[in-house]
Amino acid sequence: METRILGNSRSAMELAKAYIEAGEAVAFHTETVYGLGANAFSDEAVLKIYALKGRPADNPLIVHVHRDYDISRLTDGEPAYAAALRRAFLPGPLTMVYPSSGKVSRYVSCGLQTLAVRVPSSPVAQAFLKAVNLPVAAPSANLSKHVSPVTAQHVLDDFGGKIPLILDGGACTGGIESTVLDCTGEVPAILREGLVTREQIARIAGDCRVYVPAEGEKPKSPGMAYKHYSPRCKTACCRSAEEALRLYENEETGGGKPMILCESALLPRFSGREVLDLGETDAEMARRLYTLLRQGEKRATLLVGVMPSGRGGAMAGVLNRFTRAFGGDHET
Numbered sequence: 001m002e003t004r005i006l007g008n009s010r011s012a013m014e015l016a017k018a019y020i021e022a023g024e025a026v027a028f029h030t031e032t033v034y035g036l037g038a039n040a041f042s043d044e045a046v047l048k049i050y051a052l053k054g055r056p057a058d059n060p061l062i063v064h065v066h067r068d069y070d071i072s073r074l075t076d077g078e079p080a081y082a083a084a085l086r087r088a089f090l091p092g093p094l095t096m097v098y099p100s101s102g103k104v105s106r107y108v109s110c111g112l113q114t115l116a117v118r119v120p121s122s123p124v125a126q127a128f129l130k131a132v133n134l135p136v137a138a139p140s141a142n143l144s145k146h147v148s149p150v151t152a153q154h155v156l157d158d159f160g161g162k163i164p165l166i167l168d169g170g171a172c173t174g175g176i177e178s179t180v181l182d183c184t185g186e187v188p189a190i191l192r193e194g195l196v197t198r199e200q201i202a203r204i205a206g207d208c209r210v211y212v213p214a215e216g217e218k219p220k221s222p223g224m225a226y227k228h229y230s231p232r233c234k235t236a237c238c239r240s241a242e243e244a245l246r247l248y249e250n251e252e253t254g255g256g257k258p259m260i261l262c263e264s265a266l267l268p269r270f271s272g273r274e275v276l277d278l279g280e281t282d283a284e285m286a287r288r289l290y291t292l293l294r295q296g297e298k299r300a301t302l303l304v305g306v307m308p309s310g311r312g313g314a315m316a317g318v319l320n321r322f323t324r325a326f327g328g329d330h331e332t
């Protein structure tokens with residue numbers, strides 16, 4: 001199958017609509033990462049997403065709709081705080097988990113009684129969702145466990161020849177996946193950290209918890225249980241430049257090709273070494289992380305990540321992805 005890459009034009013959206021109606025999967029730009037979408041009402045189309053990605057059957061999908069879509073068609077009631085959050089943050093990088101009305105394919109939520117809904121702000125995503133005028137089930141457009149895609153080329157690298165169309169909107173400005181927020185309880189609870197922060201949510205909703213599964217408990221957001229965002233080379237997670245240098249020298253002595261990924265402030269400590277610059281601010285680090293992981297896996301045998309020092313803002317989301325990519329622990 002030829003994979004076409006098209007921008008935001010009427011003919012591209014008409015083609016996308018035809019593919020979605022025919023039960024195909026179409027990749028599309030969003031402000032977070034690229035998504036791989038299919039008709040959420042169709043069992044076959046939704047199952048195709050799992051098959052293409054190699055995604056575990058118990059990791060549910062987020063349903064994407066355009067800004068004028070009536071979400072109450074898919075959900076079963078919402079608390080007052082959720083309506084306020086919708087008005088404050090949508091369209092944007094916030095996924096809201098509601099009680100489901102059971103209208104979409106049961107494979108979207110993998111047997112959960114809830115449905116995750118998102119209204120992306122990217123003009124390409126809006127044009128696409130408006131054209132199809134259906135809820136589109138879409139996880140990130142990467143092979144399961146691999147690094148999420150933030151350019152059309154990244155999508156092509158994972159799905160070239162396997163999907164008919166990528167709707168190209170350029171590099172994603174957000175760079176990490178949406179914040180997933182459980183809106184089924186009295187107080188909203190973050191299931192996955194992202195670009196919309198706990199502080200921003202609490203300001204509107206009055207309060208916001210960060211859900212942490214108890215020891216041995218099945219996580220409420222099943223995706224968080226899996227190894228994720230992993231480059232296809234060896235990785236190591238460090239807390240200091242000294243540790244990173246030690247691992248770097250070891251790898252080089254053994255005939256390997258190490259690279260270090262770190263925040264800009266640490267660059268002087270690694271002069272003469274192969275380094276990938278994560279940037280300075282939380283937004284910059286979010287935007288660059290996945291591109292650098294994909295660059296690193298192509299060039300290095302060992303990628304050494306030095307944990308960024310910043311906190312606050314979107315850093316909780318950045319550190320979450322960083323540690324899951326490199327394999328480390330962190331407190332948020």
Ligand code: AMP
Pocket residue numbers: 059060061062097109112114115116138139140177180191192220221222223224
């Ligand atoms: P992805 O789109 O690949 O970033 O993955 C979607 C994320 O949303 C995963 O972490 C899922 O576990 C989570 N998710 C999707 N639907 C639900 C739901 N109904 N309840 C809780 N988490 C969900």
Ligand code: MG
Pocket residue numbers: 139140148
């Ligand atoms: Mg994903």
